[in-house]
Amino acid sequence: MATTDIHQHQQVHDHDDHDEHEHHETNFWRSYIFSEDHKVIAKQFLITGIFWALLGGMLSVIFRLQLGFPGMNLEWLKPVLGGWITPDGKLDPEFYLALVTMHGTIMVFFVLTAGLSGTFSNFLIPLQIGARDMASGFMNMLSYWFFFLSSVVMFTSLFLETGPAGGGWTIYPPLSALPQAIKGSGLGMTMWLVAMALFIVSSLLGGINYITTVINLRTKGMSFTRMPLTIWAFLFTAIIGVLSFPVLFAAALLLIFDRSFGTSFYLSDIYIGGEALAHDGGSPILFQHLFWFLGHPEVYIVLLPALGLSSEIIATNSRKPIFGYKAMIGSMLFIAILSFVVWAHHMFVTGMNPFLGSIFMLLTLIIAVPSAVKIFNYVTTLWKGNIRFTPAMLFSIGLVSFFLTGGITGIFLGNSAIDIQLHDTYFVVAHFHLVMGSASFFGMMAGVYHWFPKMFGRMMDHKLGYIHFWLTFVGVYLVFFPMHYIGIAGFPRRYYSWTNFETFSGFTDLNMLVSVAAIVTLSAQFIFLFNFFYSIFRGRVAPANPWESNTLEWTTPLHPGHGNWVGEIPSVYRWPYDYSKPGAKEDYIPQHIPYSETPESNLPHENELIKLESTSDGDGAIVIENDKH
């Protein structure tokens, strides 16, 4: 009963809030900069994420120039890169490592964690569960501004004389702990650690908010089994983040101690720069365990929201219920749990006890089962659909394709015996860029195209969307597919050049192809940028429910104010996937339509629910709550 009381109280409270916002115009700063409105915060995350994505992409093109055209004169980059171009027009090898490191850090954390989860968890959770705003708008605002601060620190580190962090995005000590080992481990590394600490604060503030909001602020009738898969995905993502990010924080803190206060958590027996260091008894492997305890769940922090978004988009545009709704939730739950017990598959050949290797191999390959289930469910959702190829749908299909192609190579890498040869080669680069990088990026793009009308009240241009999709889809495959061959041939990653080795002297053709494809793919993103910003101001005004979708966000006004719904929040009577229900007039029945209004399409057990609906005026929530107990 207590739950119910809180629930109702909250609604009343929110209603007051809402009225307040209706009547009092807030000033510019409070509505656009330090806003507590989840929709504005979502847009802030999105714009910042787009900025980072562009920067991360450009960094990758610079190092792809080096890899694809090793002899190229890069003098023309001097105005931008200055001293990082050597006098003979080559890229500085240390800066090459910094580029690789920053590309990884930016893409994994700033784009695909903050930009993806930050944008869509914020935007969609209140809108799809029927809440006025996040549980704590203030914490939500702090979450963005900590992220902004973190971004400023990370961005500033790019301009240091010694360069940004350069030991790879995994920042393994001792390399990252010793400034004498690489320039990037000086101030650049310090700023990296500070930025990440701020980032973790932001991520935790956001995550706690997402979890609380989903659990407490669902509208009348929105039971857990009626939540769209997007919300399920955001919920799992937030839980994974809240459990794993603090571990990265601990790892970073210990590294700060080792770097600055002479402790020896990760350092031992080191002779460098002509002297033996006093550090004794630490273990570099300890850092790797701590790092990957976040690092692996992080993969799913990046991936699950994208899978959630695409589930929703594929169901809507196939005009079919998502196949196996419960299996989809189950597999996400299973993935979320397993993601915490597979981390050491990144460490098969680090000297870790081989017995641990066997355990982690077992657990890792198990995680392939729920992933396979997801793919099969997507494909079955397409079967006998009535598919509309909106740009969002195209990007979602692209996601499934990447998830399949990249996921399958995980079966090789998860097998410790096979991983001996493939570890730290381009095979790994191909694998994670497809399954995690590109799949999540496509999920994010799909999300932007699909919810743009809700965000800005206007439509994006379809044709530009199609061109953007096809260039990017083919481009991404041309970038990452050839890397499998390069990896099978043993080419190690993070190499500035391979010409020293006879064994790795081939594949200049493939490397060139990859680089050209990377440049084309990046250029294609400018089509998106144009489309995005042009449509914000000049796009065609969107209809209320442009995709004829079932979820609650399309019941809000075209430009929802702070509080989302004018008047009462709609109640929910059915699951979100009643597409093409036999007997129904339209091929979709939104969640807020009661069964009593659709007798022609109700299934037998749904007819029984009608009785509950009629008594539900005012206290439907209580009935539902009691049902669950």
Add this chain to the structure above:
Amino acid sequence: MTSLVIFIGVVLVLAILYMIFRVSNLVSIAKGDVGNEKASSANKINAALFIVFMVGSLGWFFWYSIVHFDSYHLPIASEHGKVTDTLFWVTMGITVVAFVIISIIMFIFIYKYQYREGQKAKYFPDSHVLELAWTIIPAIVLAVLIFTGLRAWNDITSPASKEAEVIEMIGQQFAWSVRYPGVKDNILGKVNYKLIDNFGNEFGLDLTDKNSFDDFKSLELHLPVDKEILLKIRAKDVLHSVFLPHFRLKMDAVPGMPTQFKFKATKTTAQMRDELGNPDFNYEMACTEVCGKGHFSMKMAVVVEDQATYERWKASQEAWLKQNPDYLKKVPSALQEAAMIKAGMEKDPGSSVAELKE
């Protein structure tokens, strides 16, 4: 001047693109296409493009994989490499079949079930039979892969036999060095990183240990064929990783935590040269854990030779102590004579004992 021209050119191209975009927008408004969000006229084109993509990409995939097999397949030169490569190709076979089937089904569905006016999708929310089937089938296939993989992994990581040839690899920024235990005692002497110096003792050899006297250093990694080899691996400064691609061998070098890898080479350099028809072929060793500026240049030449040649080569190498006679001072006086004999040094007791007495 040229950059100005390029700049103007870029601006012009962008302006033209923008005009095309505006015109096509106006045309579609005039035609009345706009507003039909259900399925635009491009629906058919997109559906067809997926089929084109599927045929093109799968075709390229098979063509390249078959025609260029030799360019990405490294010859195998170790016993366990044959096992892991077999596993690799078995996994490849299974996954390629699954990949191709799922891809084709997906793209065909996409094409076949594209939007048609008046068509209604099938309401098909779940099917326990199907779901169980595609949970259990992957689980069984994966279980088979796991168990074959586990067996190979356990064999590879099992302890080396006592007869194994022990060789030590040391990684540092940015070079590898090798230490052999020496022909007299065939045991690696103790080391301590605090004894490393810039003048000669790069291994940190502890000269109070008599096993260290005949240890010798090499700039090439020489390996005997068909004999079990135990690589002892350590690092001086940061992480490195020993990577012998032809031997399917990789193991990190960790400061403060010695690691190891046992294997058996199956082909000498000469045999491999014959087999590949390439008289210039050489085995190489690389570093695969990012270690700094010179990461990409940490190469070491590897020579695999038959037992007899290998033994001859070992016998011909000078002990480290002989190359660095100054360090004789560090040997306890009681062991000095033994050290000189073991290291194969010229006997000149007069000078060294005299030095010691000073």
